[in-house]
Amino acid sequence: MASGDDLTFDRSVAARSGECLQVSGLVRRIIAPNAGPFTFTGTCSYIVGTGKVAIIDPGPDDAGHVTALLKALSGEAVTHVVVTHTHRDHSPAARAIRAATGARIVGCAPHAQIADAPSGRLDASHDMDHAPDEVMQDGDVLEGAGFHLEAVHTPGHASNHLCFALREENALFSGDHVMGWSTTSVAPPDGDMAAYMASLEKLRARPEAIYWPGHGGPVREPERYVRGLATHRRQRETVILQRIVAGDETILSIVERIYEGLDPRLKGGAALSVLAHLEDLVRKGRVASSDGAATLEARYRAA
Numbered sequence: 001m002a003s004g005d006d007l008t009f010d011r012s013v014a015a016r017s018g019e020c021l022q023v024s025g026l027v028r029r030i031i032a033p034n035a036g037p038f039t040f041t042g043t044c045s046y047i048v049g050t051g052k053v054a055i056i057d058p059g060p061d062d063a064g065h066v067t068a069l070l071k072a073l074s075g076e077a078v079t080h081v082v083v084t085h086t087h088r089d090h091s092p093a094a095r096a097i098r099a100a101t102g103a104r105i106v107g108c109a110p111h112a113q114i115a116d117a118p119s120g121r122l123d124a125s126h127d128m129d130h131a132p133d134e135v136m137q138d139g140d141v142l143e144g145a146g147f148h149l150e151a152v153h154t155p156g157h158a159s160n161h162l163c164f165a166l167r168e169e170n171a172l173f174s175g176d177h178v179m180g181w182s183t184t185s186v187a188p189p190d191g192d193m194a195a196y197m198a199s200l201e202k203l204r205a206r207p208e209a210i211y212w213p214g215h216g217g218p219v220r221e222p223e224r225y226v227r228g229l230a231t232h233r234r235q236r237e238t239v240i241l242q243r244i245v246a247g248d249e250t251i252l253s254i255v256e257r258i259y260e261g262l263d264p265r266l267k268g269g270a271a272l273s274v275l276a277h278l279e280d281l282v283r284k285g286r287v288a289s290s291d292g293a294a295t296l297e298a299r300y301r302a303a
């Protein structure tokens with residue numbers, strides 16, 4: 001999969017789930033016990049600060065993980081639970097932490113309501129019950145005890161996705177927008193390829209020198225890596241266009257051609273990723289769909 005010039009994935013496992021690891025001066029990390037093909041070694045929950053702390057992405061609705069977070073923080077106060085986006089592996093535990101500590105839930109907006117979602121599987125991955133006490137907009141800064149977190153709106157993986165810049169360490173919590181172990185999923189209708197590409201460019205213009213992603217270890221050369229991610233998607237778009245010009249009319253046939261030897265569990269996600277590219281190409285007028293708009297079932301031809 002690593003076809004971009006500067007794109008090398010880091011699949012080293014830095015910690016076991018449940019362990020609280022100090023990863024920088026201000027940041028601790030506990031990995032949730034939800035390893036899997038979409039979550040790698042599990043969701044990374046980050047604790048920012050000391051004494052009065054914020055928890056970024058408390059993770060799935062998992063009592064054991066909530067207990068591990070609270071145990072690691074015994075004697076400290078949780079002032080904020082900060083959420084990057086409303087996928088079930090990131091946001092649901094916010095409710096249990098708020099109930100146990102009185103912390104405010106801040107960060108991304110509630111999940112977008114989308115009519116005619118084409119994928120039942122991905123619907124199941126959305127946390128529709130997320131109810132923040134305060135929604136942060138792009139550029140809003142959360143002032144904690146000894147730290148500042150600036151929200152950076154980065155739609156693409158999810159329309160409400162926020163990254164958070166930690167000013168004191170020139171670091172960025174990149175959620176699922178940029179991860180070192182893999183490309184991210186961009187699955188319509190909530191995912192959007194054009195928005196994702198614009199959000200990559202937005203990060204490239206920023207100064208942060210290290211990213212702490214929602215899954216896997218840190219990204220230590222983010223400018224170079226993000227450029228590699230953008231190149232990878234542009235190459236993927238070119239390959240999809242070539243398949244259509246060569247006569248492949250359906251998403252299924254394109255997936256069979258370009259994802260050889262793919263883990264069968266990831267095929268649905270691959271189809272949605274191709275759909276995301278086709279949605280962008282149809283909007284740009286380069287591909288025509290038999291359904292007008294890009295859909296999973298449509299037949300496609302070069303426009």
Ligand SMILES: [Zn+2]
Binds near residue numbers: 085087157158176
């Ligand atoms: Zn996600």
